[in-house]
Amino acid sequence: MGKPDAEGPGPADGLPGLPPAWGRVVIPDDASALAAEAAQIRRELRRATGLPGGHRALGLPLLVLLVVVLTTLTGLLVATWPRASRSTDRPAPAPYSPPATLTGRALPALDLVDASQAPVPLRGLLPAMIILLDGCPCPERVADALAAAPAGVSVVTVTGGRTVPAGPTNQRHARALADPAGGLRSFLGQPARPGTATALLVDRTGKVTRVLPDLGPVETYRTDLTALAP
Known part of the structure; x- marks a missing residue:
């Protein structure tokens, strides 16, 4: 059995920190009375965190993540492909001209x-x-x-x-x-x-x-x- 929390005053009595929409809060004398609620919470957590029984809950987020990764890679490929093609269009090298100081120099003794x-x-x-x-x-x-x-x-x-x-x-x-x-x-x-x-x-x-x-x-x-x- 339980009794009203905080010496009996409920939401209507202005219990600080609890929203009025929660209604009257009752604290049970035996914690085992909360076993059913605890089991329900554990099932919800398993479905949300991917533990056994929660694979389908994670299926949609993984699919969305995969689509985002593929879209990003495709965008990078499209952005860099034309740039790589343009890099091959290099200007022709300038014609060779000997150093200006070579004329007038002594031929080495070869x-x-x-x-x-x-x-x-x-x-x-x-x-x-x-x-x-x-x-x-x-x-x-x-x-x-x-x-x-x-x-x-x-x-x-x-x-x-x-x-x-x-x-x-x-x-x-x-x-x-x-x-x-x-x-x-x-x-x-x-x-x-x-x-x-x-x-x-x-x-x-x-x-x-x-x-x-x-x-x-x-x-x-x-x-x-x-x-x-x-």
Whole structure:
């Protein structure tokens, strides 16, 4: 059995802290009288917290969470896809130009190798037009340089690695050498470019008088080549 709480006064008597809608509060003498209400509360908690018997109560929130995650991932994919496509549209690299300080500098004392792998001091062939063929064999350009070179001026072709290609069968041919260590290309400061031959004009004192990043028609360098004559 129970008795009214707080010495008998009910909501109508103004019991502080309890809303009037609760009606009269009765505190039982035996706590076991609340067993039925406690069991009901435990069942409600199991359904709300996902304990056995409450899986269906969590089904809808999980479905909503899954939809939100998929929607977010789809939005991110749509937002980043065009950006990735635009990043591939990069401007073409600027054409190579040798360092401005290279002209007038002294050619380093490099030892290259010939077809027999014997060392050949490059400075011992000056004055010379040195053509780097590691980006392009360019036989026509080499033939033009040979035809335009004055007497006493060497035309030297340089390839990478240790393989020295065979020279032409005509009477005058270029001195073919290889640069296994890549010292000459390192002196230029730029890598080889496919389809392009690079040339240096070096006078008899070892000074670089001109650099031709892309060896073109002989008319573009004939005057400088003629000026190398001893």
